[in-house]
Each structure stands twice: as C-alpha cells, then as structure tokens.
Amino acid sequence: MTEDDHTAAIAALNDACRAEPGASWVLTVGVHTLPEAKxxxxxxxxxxxxxFSEGNNPHGxxxxxxxxxxxARLFWKIDYYDLDLCMASPDPADPAVTKRVLTLMLAHEY
Structure with missing residues (x-):
C-alpha cells in the first residue's frame, strides 16, 4: 500500500467514525452541559x-x-488506539487492529 493509499484508507475510516454518533464517541463535560438543542x-x-483544509487537515x-x-466554539478529534484501548494503534489504516475514538469538546477544554 502506498503512502497515499494508506492516508486515504485512514481518512475513509475516520469519515465512517464521524458519520454516526455512538459508542466510539466521547463527549466532554462541557459538551454535556450544552442545552439539548445545541x-x-x-x-x-x-x-x-x-x-477540511490544509490548516485543519495537514496530513489528509x-x-x-x-x-x-x-x-460556542467546538472541536472534534479522532484518536487511534489498539483494540484494548491501552496503546496507540499499530496501524490506523487497519480496522482489524484499530479502535477509533472521536472526542467532541468545547474549544476551551482542549
């Protein structure tokens, strides 16, 4: 797999993670305090x-x-862990060895 293919695979998996709120999403305390509509x-x-731009997506x-x-200004980010959520993933492009966690936070919580 080329570096471009590797990056494209990671991006596609991140898009899928972001597409549906669920067990792989973490909301910070500040986000939990937002009114329900917000x-x-x-x-x-x-x-x-x-x-996505060069400024917020420099690695693609x-x-x-x-x-x-x-x-309210908010940030979200995706981190890549091993399946036990103990260490970094050995290969974020491989869903067989990677658990993605999306964190949604208020900007001042970063």
Missing part, C-alpha cells in the same frame, strides 16, 4: 463536517474539525 446541533455538525486523515454552534 447539543443536537453540535452532533449534527460533526456528522456533516466537510470543511480528516481527524480534526472546528465549528461553532450557538456562539
């Missing part, structure tokens, strides 16, 4: 996020995003 908007903003993996909801 929280719903924030979750939707992550799943719909497509504003689509693993970070920033946006605003109701005046």
């Amino acid at each position: 929280l719903a908007q924030a979750l939707e903003a992550v799943t719909a996020f497509s504003d 993996e689509r693993d970070f995003g920033a946006f605003e909801v109701g005046g």
